[in-house]
Amino acid sequence: MSRRTLVYLHGFASSARSSKGAALAARASAEGMRFLTPDLNLPEFSSLTISRMLDQVHSLAADVEGPVTLIGSSLGAIVGLFAAASLTGRSSRGTVDSLVLMAPAVDLVPDLMRHFGEAGLEAWEQAGSTEVFHYAYQERRLLGWQFFADARGYDVWTVDTPVRTLVFQGTRDELVNPEAVRRWAAARQNVTLHVLDDGHQLSASVDVMWNELVRFLDATA
Numbered sequence: 001m002s003r004r005t006l007v008y009l010h011g012f013a014s015s016a017r018s019s020k021g022a023a024l025a026a027r028a029s030a031e032g033m034r035f036l037t038p039d040l041n042l043p044e045f046s047s048l049t050i051s052r053m054l055d056q057v058h059s060l061a062a063d064v065e066g067p068v069t070l071i072g073s074s075l076g077a078i079v080g081l082f083a084a085a086s087l088t089g090r091s092s093r094g095t096v097d098s099l100v101l102m103a104p105a106v107d108l109v110p111d112l113m114r115h116f117g118e119a120g121l122e123a124w125e126q127a128g129s130t131e132v133f134h135y136a137y138q139e140r141r142l143l144g145w146q147f148f149a150d151a152r153g154y155d156v157w158t159v160d161t162p163v164r165t166l167v168f169q170g171t172r173d174e175l176v177n178p179e180a181v182r183r184w185a186a187a188r189q190n191v192t193l194h195v196l197d198d199g200h201q202l203s204a205s206v207d208v209m210w211n212e213l214v215r216f217l218d219a220t221a
Contacts, residue, residue, distance in 0.1 A: 002065050002066025002067065003032060003033060003034060003066060004033045004034070004066060004067045004068070004069060004217065005033070005034040005035075005036060005064050005066060005067070005068045005069070006024070006028050006033055006034065006035045006036070006068075006069050006071055007036045007037075007038070007057070007060065007061075007064075007068060007069070007070050007071065007080075008021045008024060008025070008035065008036070008037045008071045008072075008073075008076075009038070009040065009053070009057065009070060009071065009072040009073065009076030009077070009079050009080050010037070010039075010040060010073055010076050011073040011074035011075050011076050011077075011103075012074060012075040012105075013045075013132060013133065013134040013135050013136065013141075014073070014074075014076075014135055014136050015039060015041060015136035015137075016037035016038060016039040016040075017037075017136070018073075018136070019203065020073065020102075020201065020202065020203060020206060021037050021073075023206045024071065024206065024210065025037065027210045031214070034064075036060065036064070038056055038057070038060055040053045040056060040076065040079070041136070042056075045134060045137075045141050045142075045143065046129060046141065046142045046143060046144050047144055047146065048143060048144070048147050049146050049147055049150035049151070050075075050078065050079060050082070050150055050151055050153075050154050051150050051153075053076075053079045054079060054082055054083055054086070057070070057079060057080075057083040057087075058083065058086070058087065061083070061087055061096065066095070067095055067097050067098075067220075067221075068095060068096045068097065069096075069097070069098045069099070069100060069217065069220075070083055070084055070096055070098075070099050070100070071099075071100040071101075071102070071213075072099070072100070072101050072102065072104065073102045073103065073202075074102070074103050074104065074105050074175070074176065074200070075105050075108065077101035077102060077103070077104035077105065078104060078105055078106075078108060078154065078156055080099055080100075080101065081099065081101065081104070081156065081159060081161065081165075082154055082159060083096070084096050084099050084161070084162060084163050085159050085160050085161070085162055088162040088163060096163060097163055097164075097220060098163050098164050098165070098166070098216070098217065098220045099161070099163055099164070099165040099166070100165075100166045100167075100168075100213055100216070101165060101166070101167045101168070102167075102168045102202055102209070103168070103169055103170060103173055103175070103176045103181075103200050103201075103202060104156070104167060104169075104176065104181060104184070105156075105175075105176055106156045106157070106176070106180050106181055106184045107156075107176075107177060107180050108151055108154075108156070109148075109151050109152055111175075111176075111177075112148060112151070116130075121148070124145055124148065125145050125148075125149075127145075128144065128145050129142045129143060129144045129145060130142070130143055130145075131143070156184065157184065161188050161190055161191060163190070164190050164192075164216070164219075164220055165188070165190055165191045165192070166191075166192050166194070166212065166213065166216045167181065167185050167191055167192065167193045167194065168194050168196060168202060168205065168209050168212075169181040169182070169185075169193065169194070169195055169196065170195075170196050170197070170198035170199050170200060170202055170205070171195060171196070171197055171198070172197065172198060172199045173198075173199055173200045174199060174200055175200045176200060178195070181193070182195075192216070194208075194209075194212055196208065196209075
């Protein structure tokens with residue numbers, strides 16, 4: 001039997017070298033699982049879109065054999081969700097059979113609209129780009145308007161969840177509304193939600209999440 005591959009999709013303005021990704025990678029290695037961490041900032045952060053990130057995941061999945069679990073954090077969770085929806089049933093060497101979503105940004109577009117406001121969005125569109133703080137680079141970077149324009153084409157509330165899905169959400173999340181995640185999960189029979197006493201990064205819950213993830217994968221197998 002082919003060994004399982006875990007693909008970690010980092011969040012917005014984060015990187016493949018995030019502390020959470022590194023912690024999960026160490027645990028996966030100890031369990032004999034392959035762990036891949038694509039850098040979704042590439043080729044450059046300014047042209048970031050969900051569509052571009054999905055293309056990266058599709059290309060990666062085409063080169064992987066055996067069962068695949070997509071693990072997405074925040075924006076990466078949304079990428080993972082749509083990747084699973086588009087890859088399920090597609091002929092490829094790797095088979096996406098499970099999803100793990102951490103603090104999924106289920107209200108990405110409405111949250112961006114509230115954050116920037118009408119005037120801010122108009123300014124972003126007219127300028128073609130705006131500056132945002134990139135946590136991995138520890139500096140402000142330009143982000144093109146196409147990020148927002150493209151994101152409007154991805155409705156998390158209507159997309160199918162074709163595989164078993166495990167969701168972790170912190171009650172003290174300062175970026176993602178925990179109640180919205182509860183509603184999203186409750187409307188889907190194949191989604192299991194674990195609510196944790198933690199913030200958006202879920203950095204204090206890595207051990208708990210890993211243990212639950214292993215149990216989840218055992219049940220999937």
